[in-house]
Amino acid sequence: MDVKARSSSGPNMVSTEEEDLKRGPWTIEEDFKLFNYISIHGKGRWNSVAHSAGLKRSGKSCRLRWLNYLRPDVRRGNITLEEQLLILQLHSRWGNRWSKIAQYLPGRTDNEIKNYWRTRVQKHAKQLKCDVSSKEFKDTMRYLWMPRLVERIQAATTTTNTASASAATTSNASIEQMLLPNLSYYTPDNASTVASSDSIETQVSPISDSTDYYNGVSTNYNPNQDYLQANHESLISPIGSYCNNGDGMDFGLMELNHHWVRDGDGDGLHNLLNAEDFFFLQHQFNFNM
DNA sequence: AATTTCGTCAACCGCTCTCCA
DNA sequence: TTGGAGAGCGGTTGACGAAAT
Numbered sequence A: 001m002d003v004k005a006r007s008s009s010g011p012n013m014v015s016t017e018e019e020d021l022k023r024g025p026w027t028i029e030e031d032f033k034l035f036n037y038i039s040i041h042g043k044g045r046w047n048s049v050a051h052s053a054g055l056k057r058s059g060k061s062c063r064l065r066w067l068n069y070l071r072p073d074v075r076r077g078n079i080t081l082e083e084q085l086l087i088l089q090l091h092s093r094w095g096n097r098w099s100k101i102a103q104y105l106p107g108r109t110d111n112e113i114k115n116y117w118r119t120r121v122q123k124h125a126k127q128l129k130c131d132v133s134s135k136e137f138k139d140t141m142r143y144l145w146m147p148r149l150v151e152r153i154q155a156a157t158t159t160t161n162t163a164s165a166s167a168a169t170t171s172n173a174s175i176e177q178m179l180l181p182n183l184s185y186y187t188p189d190n191a192s193t194v195a196s197s198d199s200i201e202t203q204v205s206p207i208s209d210s211t212d213y214y215n216g217v218s219t220n221y222n223p224n225q226d227y228l229q230a231n232h233e234s235l236i237s238p239i240g241s242y243c244n245n246g247d248g249m250d251f252g253l254m255e256l257n258h259h260w261v262r263d264g265d266g267d268g269l270h271n272l273l274n275a276e277d278f279f280f281l282q283h284q285f286n287f288n289m
Numbered sequence B: 001a002a003t004t005t006c007g008t009c010a011a012c013c014g015c016t017c018t019c020c021a
Numbered sequence C: 001t002t003g004g005a006g007a008g009c010g011g012t013t014g015a016c017g018a019a020a021t
Helices: A029-039 A046-052 A061-072 A081-094 A097-102 A110-127 A135-163 A167-184 A189-194 A200-205 A223-231 A251-257 A276-289
Strands: A013-016 A019-023
Touching: A029 A061, A029 A189, A046 A081, A081 A110, A081 A135, A097 A110, A097 A189, A135 A251
Parallel strands: none
Antiparallel strands: A013 A019
């Protein structure tokens, strides 16, 4: 938050002609008010939502809080390998179009993806002593990093196969559909074709037109539900109240989220690059310089 | 054990876009 | 056609916990 910009009217408050607007971290009570208001009335105009919900917040602030934290379909937790790969692919295509990239990662927010890129990817670019926008770094991502991620995803999938054949059938289908075309996509042999093509758009599908893509995962995970219910016993259940108010309460999206494997793979063990990967990449990168 | 540095993430700002009267 | 209001987007910042010294 921008402390410098805060008014002298009090902590976390900013003066306006109409009222003092609160800023800074949201309290549980504020979350509760906003969540319950939208559960009952839907979203509407954010300024009126803020006012009607009894929040001394700007509409902008309410919108952001809803989108990044409170909405039922938001996913929290570590970025999975599949998501990492997708982010790299989509960023190579669109650059810093975070909201566009986020459309392809159900439940992830543009803010989260942006943070991920800045903290993880840019960090590794720095470690490799190159600019994240340089050709060298992009080539490293394309020809080394992404195939490496695919290998690890496939390895993880193989492990899953051993553990559970039926679950792996679904998982394999999803991963292969998403990733295997990209394995051939990111090869030096077809680099010139790839660099100028629109092929990514044909390989990954946005939420709106790819229902097949998300089939078959049974996990029902709603962290916000956990959070809010843990803190507010009287809170209206998202499940119970969202289905019929018709203004953006999209439980279809919650179903779509289930596509992503939630097995804890996004933890330290599977961060963007583990030590082995990093040495591998560093060696390759220096070799290519 | 205390201090410093680093990494992550929530939330803000300012700008642009879109819609509507 | 135009101007205002609201929404959305990308960049940036500060708080805070974890890791390192």
